[in-house]
């Protein structure tokens with residue numbers, strides 16, 4: 001199974017160019033989609049999920065024309081949007097049964113079996129009779145993935161699914177996604193760069209609608225090998241460094257500002273070489289399009 005996105009563009013009626021000639025190939029496994037707020041991630045995901053039109057370009061899923069054969073794609077798709085509404089006074093078990101019926105599983109016994117297997121899978125079996133309105137954030141997201149899994153999808157799209165989850169719930173959710181990613185395409189949009197490093201075999205970075213990188217996290221990291229330098233300064237001294245160094249990130253702690261810069265050679269001025277992280281790669285690409293000095 002392979003998803004191929006070619007020269008995809010979308011401009012909203014208000015003039016915002018949310019996708020600008022994006023081309024990407026997504027293979028089976030977990031694919032991380034990274035980008036700052038407003039980068040175009042949700043626009044891309046909604047387009048792949050057949051929920052909005054593109055202006056130009058093509059998307060194919062194993063030969064299916066995603067932008068035109070919407071019904072065929074929907075048969076193969078599981079989608080967990082950023083904000084999904086729940087009916088607070090219905091139990092998870094009832095709601096999943098209802099969605100299964102909408103998705104065409106007509107036989108009651110078959111539905112019952114499927115719902116019970118899904119609830120086990122997402123670790124909600126013991127809470128299946130509780131109303132959805134009483135669920136915690138993590139439980140709601142696990143319910144969300146259970147509904148996305150109905151119909152045995154081959155392509156699963158999850159848009160920032162761990163926002164607001166505590167670290168235990170986040171891990172639990174990611175372990176669930178990893179299991180699913182063993183035999184499907186899972187596209188995961190997130191702001192947490194290190195999660196992509198841990199979970200995804202491939203990734204893309206987009207910013208202002210443009211694709212800035214696609215490839216593996218390891219290949220990305222090796223591009224930066226030996227090129228990241230760090231220095232801590234007083235925050236008021238930033239103006240001394242902004243012009244002469246390619247600053248890729250700044251972090252303020254107690255009035256002291258940690259700068260990270262990218263350079264092929266030792267930049268001097270007391271900068272020390274440090275191991276590169278995927279976040280450095282992310283910021284180095286974003287810095288090409290936007291100001292990354294957060295002061």
Ligand SMILES: Nc1ncnc2c1ncn2[C@@H]1O[C@H](COP(=O)(O)OP(=O)(O)OP(=O)(O)O)[C@@H](O)[C@H]1O
Pocket residue numbers: 012013014016017018035036037038039040041042043044
């Ligand atoms: N329906 C719309 N009409 C007009 N502009 C829109 C619409 N939806 C999104 N945009 C704009 O398009 C750009 C891309 O938005 P999108 O939601 O795709 O970004 P994102 O990467 O998902 O952001 P976030 O991480 O904040 O969710 C933004 O500038 C946004 O304001």
